[in-house]
Amino acid sequence: MDQPAMGSLPNLLTMTDPTVLTGSALLPRFQALDRFLLRHQHLWRPRPFTHLQLPWETQHPELAAWLRSRSLADAEAAHNQPELLLAPEPFTGLAQESLALSALGDLPTHERAPLPANFAVDIPGRKWQQIQAFAACLSFNQRPQHWLDWCSGKGHLGQLLAQDGQALTCLEHDPALVAAGAQLSARRGLHSQHIEQDVLAASAASQLHPEHTPVALHACGDLHVRLLQLASAAGCGQLAVAPCCYNRIAASHYQALSTAAQASDLRLSVDDLGLPLSETVTAGARIRRQRDSSMARRLAFDLLQRELRGSDEYLSTPSLPVAWLHKDFADYCRELAQLKGLPTPTPRDWDALEQRGWQRLAHVRNLELLRNLFRRPLELWLLLDRALFLQQQGYAVRLGHFCVSHVSPRNLMLLAERQ
Numbered sequence: 125m126d127q128p129a130m131g132s133l134p135n136l137l138t139m140t141d142p143t144v145l146t147g148s149a150l151l152p153r154f155q156a157l158d159r160f161l162l163r164h165q166h167l168w169r170p171r172p173f174t175h176l177q178l179p180w181e182t183q184h185p186e187l188a189a190w191l192r193s194r195s196l197a198d199a200e201a202a203h204n205q206p207e208l209l210l211a212p213e214p215f216t217g218l219a220q221e222s223l224a225l226s227a228l229g230d231l232p233t234h235e236r237a238p239l240p241a242n243f244a245v246d247i248p249g250r251k252w253q254q255i256q257a258f259a260a261c262l263s264f265n266q267r268p269q270h271w272l273d274w275c276s277g278k279g280h281l282g283q284l285l286a287q288d289g290q291a292l293t294c295l296e297h298d299p300a301l302v303a304a305g306a307q308l309s310a311r312r313g314l315h316s317q318h319i320e321q322d323v324l325a326a327s328a329a330s331q332l333h334p335e336h337t338p339v340a341l342h343a344c345g346d347l348h349v350r351l352l353q354l355a356s357a358a359g360c361g362q363l364a365v366a367p368c369c370y371n372r373i374a375a376s377h378y379q380a381l382s383t384a385a386q387a388s389d390l391r392l393s394v395d396d397l398g399l400p401l402s403e404t405v406t407a408g409a410r411i412r413r414q415r416d417s418s419m420a421r422r423l424a425f426d427l428l429q430r431e432l433r434g435s436d437e438y439l440s441t442p443s444l445p446v447a448w449l450h451k452d453f454a455d456y457c458r459e460l461a462q463l464k465g466l467p468t469p470t471p472r473d474w475d476a477l478e479q480r481g482w483q484r485l486a487h488v489r490n491l492e493l494l495r496n497l498f499r500r501p502l503e504l505w506l507l508l509d510r511a512l513f514l515q516q517q518g519y520a521v522r523l524g525h526f527c528v529s530h531v532s533p534r535n536l537m538l539l540a541e542r543q
């Protein structure tokens with residue numbers, strides 16, 4: 125009889141006790157995650173998409189064969205909760221370790237005063253849920269006097285917070301968003317300032333003052349790191365950050381912030397920093413099909429290019445307009461080969477090659493499930509680096525979830541206040 129391939133969440137979670145991380149709990153958790161990530165880097169660093177065979181497959185042949193025997197639909201079903209998959213060892217053991225090390229509590233929430241009618245009419249549904257969840261978790265010992273919405277977009281978050289009567293400054297570099305934000309503020313009866321500012325420019329430092337309470341919802345890589353550095357240097361009493369896109373950095377490798385992370389042997393490339401972002405919120409069927417076709421074609425082309433170049437190595441290809449998916453597959457390959465300066469491929473059974481791409485896609489997606497067990501531990505490692513940095517700057521820090529993962533997979537939040 126077939127074994128059910130997914131375990132039940134409660135069984136696995138009984139071993140963990142999710143709490144919000146604070147104070148002296150930050151460093152030991154960081155160190156445990158650091159050890160876990162370092163010990164198993166041979167499992168999570170290589171990307172199945174770029175390898176015909178992963179280096180760990182010879183070490184764990186039973187697991188590799190099991191994963192390779194599964195379908196694309198099986199992989200899709202397990203994608204967002206790979207920890208529940210009952211796969212051969214070392215998968216299950218690593219899954220339990222991953223769950224235990226990633227366990228984190230929800231930040232406490234508080235009720236907010238009701239908003240004026242129509243406040244949210246212009247805000248897309250999921251973004252509005254994220255903003256409300258973020259705002260509900262903000263609690264500081266000192267009542268904020270002046271909110272600073274960092275990389276604010278139109279400033280919906282800041283405008284929600286400023287409903288309580290505090291001052292508001294929004295910093296954003298896109299002039300269209302700055303103008304739209306100023307208009308919205310006026311319509312909402314707020315006297316807020318919307319400033320066009322590149323937060324990475326040297327001039328950004330002068331925008332921060334000790335009385336500010338900076339908030340940053342989903343500011344990418346360098347943008348939120350810059351806030352942590354400038355806000356602590358300016359002496360801001362408190363701040364709240366929910367990071368995203370850890371891989372959007374100017375450097376080729378991650379620049380650790382805290383002493384603990386600087387001392388770690390873990391050296392993270394931009395590619396590695398993309399791992400936590402690989403969890404997808406369920407896309408519609410049409411978008412999924414498009415994404416899969418594009419990947420299957422790329423994987424098939426990868427087989428072809430290895431033959432054309434006489435080299436068994438992956439060759440990166442540029443992202444292509446969706447219209448390329450409607451090309452005949454033979455034309456797709458010929459034109460992509462030309463774009464990459466490769467010899468024109470000889471005629472062959474193009475359908476069979478495209479089919480091999482689909483087969484590879486099923487393999488890739490299933491093999492990725494092992495890598496995905498390290499997605500959350502790596503994200504928490506990155507958050508703890510930020511938390512420990514703020515602690516070093518004299519802040520008391522709380523780290524927890526501010527929303528559920530289907531509202532946003534980037535659902536971790538740091539709250540910091542000067543002690």
Ligand SMILES: C[S@@+](CC[C@H](N)C(=O)[O-])C[C@H]1O[C@@H](n2cnc3c(N)ncnc32)[C@H](O)[C@@H]1O
Pocket residue numbers: 251274275276277278281295296297298301321322323324340341342343344347
């Ligand atoms: C993911 S959006 C988040 C927007 C807003 N916080 C929200 O949650 O709706 C990131 C924002 O950062 C802005 N941004 C990107 N680079 C920037 C920079 N160098 N300086 C200031 N803002 C920037 C973008 O224009 C965008 O509005």
